[in-house]
Amino acid sequence: MTTTMQAVRVGLLAAVALTMGASPAQPAPQEAVPGNRLYLSVTRGDARAGHTRGTELICDPPQGHAHAAEACQELDAAKGDISRIRSKADVFCSLIYAPITASARGEWNGRPIDYTHTFSNSCVMEAETGAVFDLPE
Numbered sequence: 001m002t003t004t005m006q007a008v009r010v011g012l013l014a015a016v017a018l019t020m021g022a023s024p025a026q027p028a029p030q031e032a033v034p035g036n037r038l039y040l041s042v043t044r045g046d047a048r049a050g051h052t053r054g055t056e057l058i059c060d061p062p063q064g065h066a067h068a069a070e071a072c073q074e075l076d077a078a079k080g081d082i083s084r085i086r087s088k089a090d091v092f093c094s095l096i097y098a099p100i101t102a103s104a105r106g107e108w109n110g111r112p113i114d115y116t117h118t119f120s121n122s123c124v125m126e127a128e129t130g131a132v133f134d135l136p137e
Helices: 002-021 068-077 122-129
Strands: 037-044 051-059 100-108 111-119
Touching: 051 068, 100 122, 111 122
Parallel strands: none
Antiparallel strands: 037 051, 037 100, 100 111
């Protein structure tokens, strides 16, 4: 009886080993995809207690943002420097103070981007940053 039990154990171990060996190979961990991509966020009010929304903007091809193509085009014209985006000249904003903080972190043409700026209100932010921070509510 001992020999029979040993044979069963060996058979079970062989079956387990075969099953484990037959499992599909695990995919290699994905490396960061190079290219122009930014994580954008907008916080209304005090950054400690305000409402924050965000999204990832990917520019090759434009995706992940409601206005990705326009935002990518504006960033491309400014060489990825958000502070160099051309302000809209025909926009008149109120002088109401309702602070809004825009942040961008990521990479543009191999350069790290770390941008944060607090605007006096959303109208000023949109006039100065175009479609980049035009995120849906």
